[in-house]
Amino acid sequence: MKVRVLVRLKPGILDVQGAAVQRALGGLGFGDVRELRVGKLIEVEVDAPTAERARARVDEMCRRLLANTILEDYTIETDSAEHLAPPGAVR
Amino acid sequence: MTAEEYDRILQRLGREPSYTELGLFSALWSEHCAYKHSKVFLKRLPQTGPHVLQGPGENAGALDIGDGWAVVFKIESHNHPSFIEPFQGAATGVGGILRDIFTMGARPIAILDSLRFGDPNDPKTRHLIHGVVSGISWYGNCFGCPTVGGEIAFAPEYAGNPLVNVMCVGLVRADRIFRARAEGVGNPVFYVGNKTGRDGIHGATMASATFDEGAEAKRPTVQVGDPFTEKLLLEACLEAMATGAVVGIQDMGAAGLACCTSEMPARSGTGMTVELASVPQREEGMSAYELLLSESQERMLIVAERGREEELRRVFAKWELDAVQIGEVTAGPDLTVRHRGDEVARVPVDALAEAPKYEKPYAAPAWLKELRAFDPLALPAPADYDEALRALMGAPALASKEWAYRQYDQQVGVNTLVLPGSDATVLRVKGTRRAIAVSTDGNGRHVFLDPRRGAAMAVCEAARNVSCAGGRPLGVTDCLNFGSPERPEILWQLAEAVEGLAEACRALELPVVGGNVSLYNETSGLAILPTPVVGVVGLLEDASQLATQWFKAAGHRIALLGPDAVSLGGSEYLWTRHGKQGGALAPLDLELERRVQAAVRAAIGEGLVTAAHDCAEGGIAVALAEACVTGKTAIGCEAALPAGMRADLTLFGEGPSRVVVSVEGGRAREFEALMAESAIPWQWIGATGGARLRLRVGGEMVVDVSVDHLEHAWRNGFERHMA
Numbered sequence: 141m142k143v144r145v146l147v148r149l150k151p152g153i154l155d156v157q158g159a160a161v162q163r164a165l166g167g168l169g170f171g172d173v174r175e176l177r178v179g180k181l182i183e184v185e186v187d188a189p190t191a192e193r194a195r196a197r198v199d200e201m202c203r204r205l206l207a208n209t210i211l212e213d214y215t216i217e218t219d220s221a222e223h224l225a226p227p228g229a230v231r
Numbered sequence: 232m233t234a235e236e237y238d239r240i241l242q243r244l245g246r247e248p249s250y251t252e253l254g255l256f257s258a259l260w261s262e263h264c265a266y267k268h269s270k271v272f273l274k275r276l277p278q279t280g281p282h283v284l285q286g287p288g289e290n291a292g293a294l295d296i297g298d299g300w301a302v303v304f305k306i307e308s309h310n311h312p313s314f315i316e317p318f319q320g321a322a323t324g325v326g327g328i329l330r331d332i333f334t335m336g337a338r339p340i341a342i343l344d345s346l347r348f349g350d351p352n353d354p355k356t357r358h359l360i361h362g363v364v365s366g367i368s369w370y371g372n373c374f375g376c377p378t379v380g381g382e383i384a385f386a387p388e389y390a391g392n393p394l395v396n397v398m399c400v401g402l403v404r405a406d407r408i409f410r411a412r413a414e415g416v417g418n419p420v421f422y423v424g425n426k427t428g429r430d431g432i433h434g435a436t437m438a439s440a441t442f443d444e445g446a447e448a449k450r451p452t453v454q455v456g457d458p459f460t461e462k463l464l465l466e467a468c469l470e471a472m473a474t475g476a477v478v479g480i481q482d483m484g485a486a487g488l489a490c491c492t493s494e495m496p497a498r499s500g501t502g503m504t505v506e507l508a509s510v511p512q513r514e515e516g517m518s519a520y521e522l523l524l525s526e527s528q529e530r531m532l533i534v535a536e537r538g539r540e541e542e543l544r545r546v547f548a549k550w551e552l553d554a555v556q557i558g559e560v561t562a563g564p565d566l567t568v569r570h571r572g573d574e575v576a577r578v579p580v581d582a583l584a585e586a587p588k589y590e591k592p593y594a595a596p597a598w599l600k601e602l603r604a605f606d607p608l609a610l611p612a613p614a615d616y617d618e619a620l621r622a623l624m625g626a627p628a629l630a631s632k633e634w635a636y637r638q639y640d641q642q643v644g645v646n647t648l649v650l651p652g653s654d655a656t657v658l659r660v661k662g663t664r665r666a667i668a669v670s671t672d673g674n675g676r677h678v679f680l681d682p683r684r685g686a687a688m689a690v691c692e693a694a695r696n697v698s699c700a701g702g703r704p705l706g707v708t709d710c711l712n713f714g715s716p717e718r719p720e721i722l723w724q725l726a727e728a729v730e731g732l733a734e735a736c737r738a739l740e741l742p743v744v745g746g747n748v749s750l751y752n753e754t755s756g757l758a759i760l761p762t763p764v765v766g767v768v769g770l771l772e773d774a775s776q777l778a779t780q781w782f783k784a785a786g787h788r789i790a791l792l793g794p795d796a797v798s799l800g801g802s803e804y805l806w807t808r809h810g811k812q813g814g815a816l817a818p819l820d821l822e823l824e825r826r827v828q829a830a831v832r833a834a835i836g837e838g839l840v841t842a843a844h845d846c847a848e849g850g851i852a853v854a855l856a857e858a859c860v861t862g863k864t865a866i867g868c869e870a871a872l873p874a875g876m877r878a879d880l881t882l883f884g885e886g887p888s889r890v891v892v893s894v895e896g897g898r899a900r901e902f903e904a905l906m907a908e909s910a911i912p913w914q915w916i917g918a919t920g921g922a923r924l925r926l927r928v929g930g931e932m933v934v935d936v937s938v939d940h941l942e943h944a945w946r947n948g949f950e951r952h953m954a
Contacts, residue, residue, distance in 0.1 A: 152429050152514055154455040154527070163551075210316045210453055 141186050141194035144217040147207045148179035182206055191218040232257045236587060243582040251568065251575045254520045255583060258486035259493060262750050265586030268716035269748045272729040280742040282705050288498075289410055290331040290482055292744020293403070294706045296770050298663045301405040303337035306345070306398035306671070306710040306766045308749035312431075313395040315453065317362025321395050322370040322456040326528050328399040329376060330482035333465050334531060336409040336472050337401030340646055341658055342371050344381035344397050345671045345710070345764040349390025351627050351952040356385075359393050360635075360953065366456075367397070368638040373458035374465075378639035379647055379656040381671050383949075384628050386806075388675070391754030396710040396747075398766040400669055402660060409472055412479035413495035413503055413534045413560045420492075420503060420558040421540075423471075423547055424464045424530040427488075428513035430454040431526030460529045460552070467550035468531060474546065476539035483530040489523040491532035492558075493566050497584035502563030507570040511553040519570040534560060596720035603680060605813030607799035612879045617936040619808065620924075621944045623849050623883065624856055626807040630948025631861075652861055653779045654845050655700035657771065666774035668702030670767055674848070675760030680801045681816045682724045686731030686763045688816070691824045691887050692847060693767035694739055698828035699843040699890060701777040701835040702769025707736055709746040709765050714758025716750050724761040725750075732763060738821035739828075741767065778835045780844035781862030785920035787841050787893040790902070791851065792913040793827045794820070795873055797884030803848040804883035817886030823911065824888040830909035831890050839894055839902045846889035852882035852926060852934065854891050859924055860942035867924055867938045870917030874929025881928045893919055 149155050155177045162176040184201070188194035195218050198206075207214040232253075240248050240256050248256065262268060278286040284301050285293035291305035309324025325342060332339045344367055349356040360383075371378045381398070413420070431454040471477050479499070481491045488510070496503045507522045517525075533554075535543050540556060547554030561567070566583065568576040613619040623629060636651040648666055649657035655670040672693040678685030694704040709732060714721040736743055752759045771777055799805050800814025834840045846854040851872065859865055872881050894902045899915075906913050924941060926934035 153453065154425075154428055154430065154457065154513065156455065156457045156459070159457075160459070208316070211319070211455070 141188045141191060141218065143184045143186060143194050143198045145182040145184065145198060145202060145206055145214055146179060147182065147212050147214045149177060149211060150213050153211050194218055232260065236260060239587060244578065249576060251519045251523065252578055254524055255489050255576060255578060258489050258524055259583045260586040263485050264490060266748055267586055267589050268591060268722065268750060269711065269725060270588050271590050272726050275729055275733045276743040277733060277736050278742055278744065280740065283742050283744055284405060284408060286742065286744050290334045292706065292708060293335060293408055294744065294768065295405055296660065296665060296667070298665060299405055300660055300663065301403050301408060302400060302667055302768055303332050303335045303403055304398065304400040304708055304766065304768050305331050305745040306396055306708045306764060307331065307747040308710050308712060309395045309397065310392065310712065310749055310752055312454065313363055314393055317359045318366035319453055319455050321363040321366030323454045323528055324395050324397045325367055325370040326456045326458065326461050327484050328397045329374060329461060330484070330531065332399045332401035333468055334409065334411065334480045334482045335401070335403060336407050336469070337403035338469065339376045339399050339401040340644060341400040341656065341669060342376055342378040342397060343669060343671050343766065344378065345394070345673065346381065346383045347389040347394035347675065347762060348385050349387055350385060351949065353390065356390060357952060363395055364635045364638055370456050370458045372640040374462050375643050377641050377643050377647055378636070379641055379658065380651050380669060383632050383635060386675060386760055388757065388760045391757065392752045392759050394712050394759065394762060396712070396764045398671055398708060400667065400768060409477060409480050411481035411495050412499045413501050414478055414499045415537070416501060416560055416562050418478055418537050418560045419535050419540055419556045420505060420560065421533040421535055421543060421554050422510055422530065422557045423467070423533055423554045424552055425457060425460050425527055426511040426513040426553065427522060427525045427527045429517065429521055429525060430528070432521055432524050454526055454528055456528050463550040463552055464529050464531065467547050467552050471543055471546045474542050476536050476542045477533055478536055479534040481532050483532060485526065487523065487525050487527070488532070493580045493583040495532065495534065496560065496563060496566065497580040500563065502561040502565050502580060503558060504561050504567040505558030507568060509555055509557040511555055519568065519575040523568065591716065591722055592719050593722035593726055594719045595723050602813045603815050607805050607814045608877060608880065610809055612877055616878065616882065616933045620852050620856060620934055620936060621940060623804060623807055623853055624941050625944035625948035626803065627949045627952060628803055629849050629853060631946050632949060634950040634953045648774060649700060649777060649779055653700065654696035655702065657700050657777050659774045664773050666771040666777065668697045668700040668769040668771060670696035671764055672696065673762050673764035675762040676801045676806065676812055677816055678728055678761045678763060679812070680814065682727035682761055683731035684816050684819050686728035687735035687819055687821070688887050689763055689765045690732055690735035690739065690741065691819065692845065693765045694741065695828055695845045695890065697767050697769035698831050699778060699780065699845050701832060702771050703832060704739060704741055704767050704769040707741045707743045707765055707767055709743055709763055711748045712752055712759060712762040712764065713750050714753040721758055728761055728763050735821060739825055776836050776838065778840055778843040780858055781842055782858050782866040782868065782893055782919045783841045783862070785866060787895055787919045788899055788915055789868060789870055789917045789919060790892050790894060790913055791889065791916045792830060792892060792911060793889035794823060794886065794912055797850060797880065797886035799880055799884050802883060802885045804850065804879070819887045826909060826911045827888045827890060830906060830911050831892065833909065834892060834902060834905055837905065839898050839905065840892040841895060842893040844891045846891060848885060850883040850885050851889065851891065856924055856941050858891060859938045860945055865938040865942050866919050867921035868917055868919045869921070869925040871927040872916060878928040878933045882926065882934070
């Protein structure tokens with residue numbers, strides 16, 4: 141079962157990396173960027189009989205390792221994983 | 232805030248405070264800002280001396296080191312934030328103390344970290360250690376200030392409440408020290424640095440706020456550090472100061488803008504008026520309360536000279552930082568805060584600055600007597616001393632901390648003459664022949680058993696470490712980490728420890744020029760070991776006359792300076808081998824301590840010693856073993872220790888005022904003459920050489936072990952838990 145985890149800083153947490161990227165974009169002429177925040181995408185393939193089971197396992201992984209829940213929120217996608225761009229896809 | 236304190240506010244204001252005003256009072260009257268429970272004791276510390284350019288009460292203390300230079304330094308705790316979010320907690324701890332140093336106009340040249348954790352066998356503790364160490368290295372390395380020393384110690388009492396104390400040292404021209412003053416009515420007040428978000432606003436007070444547009448968005452958030460912005464802020468502040476347009480400057484640390492806007496005018500007998508809508512903001516819809524109390528990082532408040540606003544703006548614009556005028560200095564006596572034109576607070580600055588001071592009852596805990604009466608010699612002596620020494624060298628507390636400090640940039644700025652791993656770090660003062668030696672120390676177990684003597688010993692040890700590097704100790708900064716002062720036995724620990732610090736500082740002529748008190752360090756009723764961490768800064772007139780702790784070559788004679796009196800009470804051996812924490816500490820003679828340190832410095836200054844090492848945790852056996860294995864190549868030694876006590880007490884007993892030195896054979900006569908002049912007890916005990924550490928006690932060979940085995944134990948004792 142393929143699962144995608146999107147980890148993002150909670151709203152209001154200072155995003156040092158995002159601010160740096162935004163500043164760099166400004167330097168390249170993209171002064172129209174109003175806000176930019178950087179998160180991370182984690183792709184996991186788990187052995188699980190059902191999507192619920194896979195989701196539950198990944199949820200535990202998030203709480204214990206993948207996300208720092210003091211600073212970050214996370215979302216877990218299972219059903220739509222195959223609809224998202226596959227690795228290597230270019231749009 | 233207590234009902235009593237609320238009544239006091241009513242009295243001062245003659246009316247009910249507004250919500251925002253109450254926020255100001257609760258923050259500025261907090262223990263952290265106001266030292267309510269500790270001030271009564273702190274005033275017993277000596278704070279003056281011929282070198283003191285700035286004592287306590289400013290962002291940091293400053294001492295004159297000659298040639299027109301001053302050293303600025305301070306230690307501060309970031310214990311609670313580091314427990315909640317170890318990486319960011321430790322990182323922002325480093326960021327905060329760096330700002331305390333550069334607000335004084337000094338360029339930071341060194342960071343030291345004094346860390347205390349629970350047992351590293353515990354995965355939760357390992358997680359904390361990993362987070363704290365990488366947070367320190369991230370912030371310090373990115374900012375570009377070397378992390379050069381400190382200590383890491385372990386005890387179960389710290390498991391639920393680790394200690395992260397960070398010390399920073401900076402250099403400034405002695406006549407260019409800046410202070411946190413708001414002088415000159417009509418002078419503009421500038422906010423500079425990062426934008427303000429809802430970082431670190433106190434959770435408990437937030438709970439009483441009304442939530443309108445979604446509670447989630449208003450939740451206070453963990454402070455996140457931005458070392459690159461801090462580096463820009465450093466350069467911008469130093470450049471702004473050089474223009475002469477800066478009248479006063481203060482770091483927005485704990486209680487943020489509220490703290491700066493009240494403390495700065497309070498120090499100067501002025502007032503201040505500010506408009507919060509002008510504050511650069513990272514988030515939308517922030518209330519006056521939030522803007523005043525936010526603890527967003529990398530921000531400063533500057534009072535500038537009227538008419539020179541443009542100069543200031545130009546400097547900060549160059550470094551791509553906000554510099555916005557948010558108000559001006561007034562004749563006082565009030566701090567007036569407006570938000571979009573509406574007055575949200577008007578409070579006399581004195582009322583905010585003069586928090587209530589408490590003299591709560593304190594008493595020695597009943598259990599202490601029994602604990603101290605414990606006789607470690609009632610326990611059996613080890614059958615195999617080789618094994619006992621190896622185990623001690625491999626104990627996490629004594630083992631090499633290279634795993635931690637190799638993650639730190641130790642040399643950025645190329646001033647570090649002695650890297651971490653010796654008794655004290657030595658940093659040169661560029662452009663002069665001088666150097667600075669720095670060390671931090673504080674043994675919670677000693678202080679737990681005897682707060683007064685244990686704290687005095689912490690001062691002595693930190694100063695002794697500096698002396699062993701060849702530095703003359705000049706001054707002290709202290710971070711007092713204790714449990715809840717509302718418990719009489721904890722307050723007694725604090726009172727006794729401060730008395731001990733004061734006694735030792737007076738005897739060694741060391742003024743305490745700054746520091747920090749961290750109380751309420753407990754989890755579920757279990758307090759930490761009382762832990763005063765002492766940072767000592769010393770001066771080497773000539774940077775080439777320094778010493779390190781490891782043996783340099785075979786054939787050097789070894790001397791032990793200082794008294795024979797030691798104890799296994801509260802020793803690392805007692806804890807590591809027997810899991811016991813009890814007994815009495817060795818006696819401390821402060822006058823003898825002073826003379827021993829002077830003798831060591833004299834010998835180093837004359838170029839007579841090739842190594843000097845303090846006998847600390849683990850006693851003389853561990854001190855000799857460390858001198859054997861901590862250098863680039865391990866060198867063995869043979870020594871005969873005085874008889875008269877049980878061998879484990881002789882080898883592993885701990886006591887103050889003891890230093891091991893090595894001397895080239897050809898200079899032994901000169902050394903003997905110098906020691907005779909010094910009027911201290913001392914003795915030749917052996918010589919360096921070979922590949923084994925061989926120790927006799929009363930003629931009997933009790934330790935005969937390969938130094939390679941000792942080195943292996945020492946190198947892996949801590950690292951094996953972490954890697």
